[in-house]
Amino acid sequence: MTSVADQFPADVPDLPELVSCSREGDVAWLTVERPEVMNCLSFATLRRLRTLLAELREDLSLRCLLITGAGERAFCAGADLKERRTMPAERVPHFVRNIRALMDDVESMPQPTVAVVGGVAFGGGTELMLACDLRLAAAHARFGLTETSLAIIPGAGGTQRLPRLIGKARAKELILTARRIDAAEAQRIGLVGSVAPDGELRAAALELAASIASNGPVAVRAAKRAVDQGCELPLAEGLELEARCYEETLPTHDRVEALEAFAEKRPPRFEGR
Numbered sequence: 001m002t003s004v005a006d007q008f009p010a011d012v013p014d015l016p017e018l019v020s021c022s023r024e025g026d027v028a029w030l031t032v033e034r035p036e037v038m039n040c041l042s043f044a045t046l047r048r049l050r051t052l053l054a055e056l057r058e059d060l061s062l063r064c065l066l067i068t069g070a071g072e073r074a075f076c077a078g079a080d081l082k083e084r085r086t087m088p089a090e091r092v093p094h095f096v097r098n099i100r101a102l103m104d105d106v107e108s109m110p111q112p113t114v115a116v117v118g119g120v121a122f123g124g125g126t127e128l129m130l131a132c133d134l135r136l137a138a139a140h141a142r143f144g145l146t147e148t149s150l151a152i153i154p155g156a157g158g159t160q161r162l163p164r165l166i167g168k169a170r171a172k173e174l175i176l177t178a179r180r181i182d183a184a185e186a187q188r189i190g191l192v193g194s195v196a197p198d199g200e201l202r203a204a205a206l207e208l209a210a211s212i213a214s215n216g217p218v219a220v221r222a223a224k225r226a227v228d229q230g231c232e233l234p235l236a237e238g239l240e241l242e243a244r245c246y247e248e249t250l251p252t253h254d255r256v257e258a259l260e261a262f263a264e265k266r267p268p269r270f271e272g273r
Contacts, residue, residue, distance in 0.1 A: 004050045007101065009094055012043045020070075021056070026063040027209040028056060035071030041124055042080040042092075046098045053105045063213035063220070065109060066205050067132060068116040069125075072198075075115070075141065078123025081150075096155055099124060106131035107228070110221045112212050113217060116205040117141045117192065122180070126243045127154060132163040133224065135192040136208060137183045138201040142179035143191060166190050216254040217272035222246070245260040 005014070016074035020031045030052060032039040056062055064258075069075040079099060087095065095224050105111055106128065115121075115129035117137040122144050129135050129143075137143075145158045153159060154175060163171035174181070186192045212220060222245040230238035249255055252269045261268035 004047065004054050007050075007098060008043070008240040009091065014047055014051060014117070015044050016048065018042075018045045019052060021052050021060075024206070025208070025229045026061060026213045027060055028065050030056070030067045031067060032069045032076055035069070037072060037080065037082075038077035038120065039069035039071070039073035039125070040077045040080040041099060041102075041128075043087075043095055043098070045080070046095070046102055050098065050102055050105055053102075053109065056111070057105075057109050060110070060217065060221075063217050063272075064209040065111050065113045066116050066207075066209055067113060067128070068118060072118055072138070072140075074119040074125070075121040076125030076128055077120055078125050078127075078146075096136050099156045103127055103131040103161075104251050107157075110224070112220060112224055114205060114208060116201060117143075118201050118232050122146050123154070124156050126158040127158045127161070129192075130165065131157060134208065136201070136205055137192045138194060139183050139184060139195055139198050141183045141186070141192075141195075142180050143183075143186050145175050146176065146178045146180065148176060149178035162191075168219050216249070216252070216258065216268075216269075218252050218254055219249045222248050232255050 012081060018033055020033050022029045022031070030049070032045060032049070034045065035039065084095070091105045113132040113135070115135045116130040117129055117135065118141065119138070120142045121129055123146050126143050126145050145162065147154045147155045147158070159175060162175065170189055173179070181190065183195045187195050194204065194208070226242045226245040233241065252272045254268070257270060258268045
């Protein structure tokens with residue numbers, strides 16, 4: 001199997017300071033640490049993010065992953081345009097492949113992922129949050145797939161994931177106009193699920209993560225897979241997939257524990273097995 005390092009040019013460094021990973025019990029925070037440039041995605045930032053995601057996906061004790069950007073100005077402002085302006089033409093395809101692969105990495109995580117949007121999310125930043133399972137925003141956050149204003153198109157999944165989330169007509173309107181929207185409109189059209197008052201985003205994110213983490217981990221992963229894969233199938237095939245995912249939960253210790261906890265009128269103690 002090809003490693004993350006093998007997918008980058010040899011001179012793209014793995015810099016731990018670009019992205020931090022912190023653990024709070026069975027929940028983890030993945031934070032882009034480039035607030036001085038609106039947490040935009042440089043080549044090295046892509047490598048660090050993809051490396052950490054590859055490590056976290058193997059940790060099934062992790063029950064929810066919160067993805068965010070440092071500071072209150074930006075979640076992620078997309079690709080690092082300063083870097084792109086000086087990038088040799090032969091490197092651009094490598095960059096594009098890796099920014100697309102980053103979104104696929106996020107979407108395919110077995111654990112639920114939540115985009116915690118504490119500021120602007122433009123271009124690749126919006127595409128990053130679209131790859132997450134859930135999206136939570138601060139009241140001052142702003143969003144937009146702004147690529148057509150730069151004479152390009154969204155190239156990291158935006159033209160595909162946005163219409164699947166909010167509908168084709170609304171997605172076309174936002175993409176073709178490059179219009180930026182605020183958090184209230186983003187919630188109204190279904191781009192984000194919840195909006196937290198400024199200053200309360202972290203607490204709201206941890207509350208949402210805790211509500212996910214309190215459930216059976218095997219069941220949560222199976223339910224995520226059933227939705228993600230089943231929605232791309234004809235209904236009959238999707239129902240078959242749901243049945244297979246359901247069957248995976250039947251022999252688990254957690255299912256027995258849930259029944260015993262119900263009978264004993266106590267909270268269940270799930271172990272993820």
